[in-house]
Amino acid sequence: MYKKEFRRRKMDEKFIKKLLKETEHRLLDFKTTFYDISDRKSKTDFVKDILSFANSTINEPGYIICGVKVDYTGEKQILGVDKNTRVDDANWVQLLKSYSSHPVNFKIEKFTLDTYNRTLVVIEISKDQHRPVICTKDEGEKLRQGAIYFRNGSSNDIAKDLVTIEKIISNSTRLNPNNTISNDPTYNKYSKFPPPPYYKFLGRDDEINLIYEELIYHHKNYLLSLTGDGGIGKTSIAYKVAHQVKESIKNGENEFDDVIWISAKDQRIYFDERRQLHREFNSLEDLYNKILLVFYDKNFIQSLDFYKKEEYVNQALESAKFFIVLDNLEVFSNEEIADIHRFIKNAPLGHKFLLTSRHDLRVQEFIHIEKFGEDISKIYISELIKDLVQDEETQKRFEIQISDNFDRFYKLTNGNPLYIKFFIAQMIRNRGINDILERRNLEAEKPLKAYCFDSTLNNLEANELLLMYSLAVSENNHLSFHELKYVTSIEHTELQNVLESLCSQSMLYKEYQNGQLVYSLNNLLRSYLIEEKRIPGAEYNRLHQKTRKISRYTKNIREDYAFNFGLKTLINKNEIMSYNMILEVLDTDGVQSEQYLQEIMTLYPGNYLVPFYKNFIKIKERKVNPYNIYSDINSEFAHVINMNNYDEQKVMLYVWKSFLYLMLEKYDDIIQDIDYVMKTYNTEHKSLLGVLKGSALNMQALHEYKHGRYTNHDQYREEADSLFQEYFEDFLSKPYFFFIKKHMSFAYNKNNHHLKKQTQKVTNFSPFATDISFLKNQRLF
The missing domain is CATH 1.25.40 (Serine Threonine Protein Phosphatase 5, Tetratricopeptide repeat)
Incomplete structure (x- = not known):
């Protein structure tokens, strides 16, 4: 619904007079006249204003009062509007609908103030919004397709950084029963290239250089995949490279005509909250739509059937060269991945495709993205705290707490940027560092664990699960190949294949201890398997008994x-x-x-x-x-x-x-x-x-x-x-x-x-x- 009964103070003359005493701020704006739906400029002003208020980062209603002039000194004149001004909600709702990704809850009313003998139009934008609301098409110089407008102080701005976007979303009221949001603003279908998916980009020079060497500058390679843990930084690295390519196109420094980004992300962690998303990339047709968005209006693209889109895409690929990023492909089935591979293989020469996935996509050229080292983690933590925490005293307190416990914090987060951000967000919500490191609030950590592990766990085969269960119940969370063979009784060659598969899906880590190769689980994954009782009881007891033997028999020999x-x-x-x-x-x-x-x-x-x-x-x-x-x-x-x-x-x-x-x-x-x-x-x-x-x-x-x-x-x-x-x-x-x-x-x-x-x-x-x-x-x- 577009209209609803807002939970607010009654909007009457007393309340409006109180607003008139205030200066403009992020929840209050004054307009000299009411908007004119027949005037293009006025119409786009209305859309931009409403979208900006709807995306407010403060969870309170916003107000636009028309009929009030504010001069450069801040003095207000109550001019009023014509008493016969039409403020029919339906027309404005219909207008906004054509520019917004989904409905906005607002209400327009006229009030005659006896004190001033003037009529004002007041627009109330509800705090109950399904955020972010994204602009879906270009209009003149005011509106840009794919942009997220918000109130920045007393003026309107575009959200370009992840901190602002996540604050907008964290204040969203979940209006629909299945708790999903329409789309992820950093991967939205209204723009061929999204805002950055990171706060600040740190390190990763080696990985970026490899991408240039093995894909962009390589005369034969046209396809490269990035693999690694959920939250490890695959998307951020891909975005950084895509952004660099886009900038070099503007400067005439390469042969690409444009950069296209499409994501199959179906969930996201906002600070420390997990939200399901409507996927932007569900099929080849969605990819066709993205490519065609470079050349055609969205409405025209929607009018085409699949085969017509395919025809136009083939023409487009012949006439231009693209750098195309396909993000989060782990959500696709093997058959769907095969279709995507066929499309890529059949594309004309000159296009370059960069793929990201938590799983091995079985492509010849790939880069496995590793965790942050300790030094870069320290820098990332410091920068993140500065971004997320406004109060300097709190910033220092958080930095000291993490610094004093860095070894344990690093072990818990495993150098994963998403894990680090998640736990800092929990500190902001008053969860103490000791609770994070020692008592382990399982309920609080569920969103992160579910986000990182559920989709992969649900697709694992029996022997893969058995091997992970064995590591989870082991005393020290690391076992060698022969110890795993002893615990699981999996045949030698099959065990090699299972280990290779799990490592390629970033579910296991390999490291050397005392000159011996051992395998281990991510600490959070291990706790998730045990604490959420993902391991069947009988299996747990059997494996626990065998892994206890390992602990018992690893004592020094007499x-x-x-x-x-x-x-x-x-x-x-x-x-x-x-x-x-x-x-x-x-x-x-x-x-x-x-x-x-x-x-x-x-x-x-x-x-x-x-x-x-x-x-x-x-x-x-x-x-x-x-x-x-x-x-x-x-x-x-x-x-x-x-x-x-x-x-x-x-x-x-x-x-x-x-x-x-x-x-x-x-x-x-x-x-x-x-x-x-x-x-x-x-x-x-x-x-x-x-x-x-x-x-x-x-x-x-x-x-x-x-x-x-x-x-x-x-x-x-x-x-x-x-x-x-x-x-x-x-x-x-x-x-x-x-x-x-x-x-x-x-x-x-x-x-x-x-x-x-x-x-x-x-x-x-x-x-x-x-x-x-x-x-x-x-x-x-």
Whole structure:
């Protein structure tokens, strides 16, 4: 409706006389005469005045009083208007309708003031407006299509900055039941190029230079996409480049004829409030309309059918060169994106297309927009506070509060300009910095989280959601590839594809921690998934249990275990976890399922203790043919060593593999492996290797003796004795497991006994590390 019963003080003579005592301000204007609907200038004055009052940034009614002359000194003369002046609302409503994006609530009344014996016309513009009201067409020099007029003090102005536009919108009364507004003023259909979508543009020089290099100046490329988080600055960067191109066109510095901007944005955050929008860009036809707006009147364009528009667009693209920005394409389906790609591909040479989307649009040339670094974030925060906060004392207080808590504030906002603006807006609304950083007002943060994440979450596939849920419930919000594989049980190649997809949609971040690549969620996304109960209960419990294991098993490995298994050089969390899990199995001497052992190997495929454990059990239980066990040992250890990252682990891998060979009496294999290791690695375990080889030679000598091959026996025995003499004393001084000390000393004593050496039998193995449960009472010989 155009007319409604306004909630206001009654407009009577007393009230009007009170207004007459005031000076002009943003809610009050005096006119010498009433507007003339038959006069073009007067008619456009009326439209501009009403639009300006309707977009008031103060949520109070505005008044235009006609019949009052104000001279340069500010003195007022009550001249009045002709008593017969017609003020029929309907005609003025109809006029305004043809220039405004949607209806304006206003009322026109005539009043005869007995005190002055004069008749005045008073126009009241309601505070209840659906803002912003946008001018929809050009008219002379007064009205400009796509402009947002507002009262700036006592005069009319055009809103050119985002602060003013957002203030206009934040004062809007939501008149329609679904709480949507007609359009976003920074992407409106009444202008081929909108006002800027940012407060102040900071940094991003590298990204802008890349756009010029890879798109504008590139002789072959005609298409480039910007991808990144919601609010990270894709649109701002695209706008900055488009504005620069537009300015260079004016200066005759490039070959483009015009810049065209169209946005598919369907929601927006105004300060800290989320609002749904009527999308400007819903289909190719909307894009055609934008292109044709360069050449034709809006009313003429509306009279054409789709195919006629397509014909005219093809003619336009042949006759002119455009720089075209297609913004916020993540709202389109894959099929719709394919249609847009076809249009771009079929466009004549010379046009350049810059696309923005939160998702990977699968175009060859793209730039992923990263978060602000700490330094640029500090500058942005300071500039934003100056823009949004009028009071200097409050400005300083906010800057100090954020500065004192900058590390935590930066971690929360993740260097995202939209997040930063959102939380500063909440501070302006008296939400304390401690509440923002610690108590986390979930209800207050819902608009931001819904804006940034809902549309993407709703389009994710099952494995993508599972992976995100896993990160959300993890203790430290970061997991490596193998940890994710362990938690989710997603197959290797599929997991790679899912991670690539989520990173391309800016739902995950990649970073290195202690030399290991890990994946993490945006902090706000993580809290949204958990606090809004987006994760199904059963799934939450299952994933939480598995991620708790990661936390439990990432403790440092015991020093004696690390020494005996060559694990002192472990760095990566998933490797530490993998070994802690198998060490726990060894220390409890419990038989674990194949599935559990596979989970351990998933975390770190280079974990050699898993094949050691499995094959040790097979040998001990004697249920498997020894030849098959020997074959398994060779194949499994060969695979593991290829996946192993550390020299000390590889050394001890050969040691523990040799223990299995001792049990199978594969002495030649031990000798061959130890020779290779002693030549290849410079290790603190050289004495153990020497004694182990000596033990194998000792047992080989015994084998030869039994078969009457005495020459071979003497040769093996002599070599074994030489190794024992060189390495045994040093070996005995080191804290190896009792299991190792006992068996190597047994071989040493047996060798000396056979040679009838007059040496004291070794029975004191100190120092030694206490065996883990699995090794107690196990035999090697």
